[in-house]
Amino acid sequence: MQNSAIQDVPMPVILRQAAGAADMTAARKCFEAYTEWLDEDISFQNYAEELNDLPGKYSPPSGALLLAVDSISRNILGCIAMRPLRLESRYLLNRRPHARYCEIKRLFVYPEARGNQVARLLVREVLRRAEEQGYDEALLDTMTKMHAAIRLYASEGFKETSPYYHNPLNGAMYMSKRLYEL
Template sequence: MNKLFVIAEVINEKPSIDMMKQLFLEYAQSLNFSLCFQNFQKELDELPGVYSPPKGLLCLALVNGKPAGCIALKPLGDKVCEMKRLYVRPEFRGLGIGKSLANHLIARARELAYDKMRLDTISTMKEAMALYRSSGFYEIEPYYNNPVEGAHYMEKNLNE
């Protein structure tokens, strides 16, 4: 456990879900495009929804009990999952929270017997792209239609 923050897996209870919703909204507002093509409002309304256990997961990073960041795991198929909604609040950046959230999600995906993890990002998210590459993700062909200019699709083999 890091001395500055803790990563907690979200259970389906109102306080935790409300924290996730707030972080998801902040994430969406930090982008220079709309997430409507991903049915974002429906995703918020139905949380945990597509991220529900046993094959999905929602995680919070907490600093002194306050939500500092989030990440989510979504099943794409029997052996393939997707990393979604990695976000760290600006005041908590630089503490290694994003890397720890990603590492936690990757470890849990392995425990859930996924073989591959995918994600999509955009070229303007330079720090995120560097984090993904340093975590073993590599570029792949699009696995769904993302209309945002500069979209990148990445994958990691979880069996390595």
């Protein structure tokens, strides 16, 4: 009984754009924890280059690299990223050709912070920023084995969609959320 009462109290979280060397190190560690947990080879996404070039394609104003920080301890709780995305013509067949797309990447919450709505806060904030930047649709890929993430995305309005790029991993799943109607 006591455990559920503790979980109902929201964790005091600050969401901020990663800026400066210390934040880039924290973001890199968060990304590395994510890929270790994922246990898949994502080199096809030029992941090593992405890590070395942070914030790179996630730089504001068109992108975002957000950290969730415990407002008391200042510990990093998790991360999420967003980048502008130009779709190849073959992936526009069932999509709006003149829409502005962004891609949500690298949502990760450290195990000790899970169950405190940190992931939901990160998703909502990155979507707010996507809307603020005028994106029409947010896209993401996930893995069918990531049940909690899929439930979270669905609860925030994402729907399963056709591929928007080639992901060779077994169990890849694509989701989208319309932010604006054209």
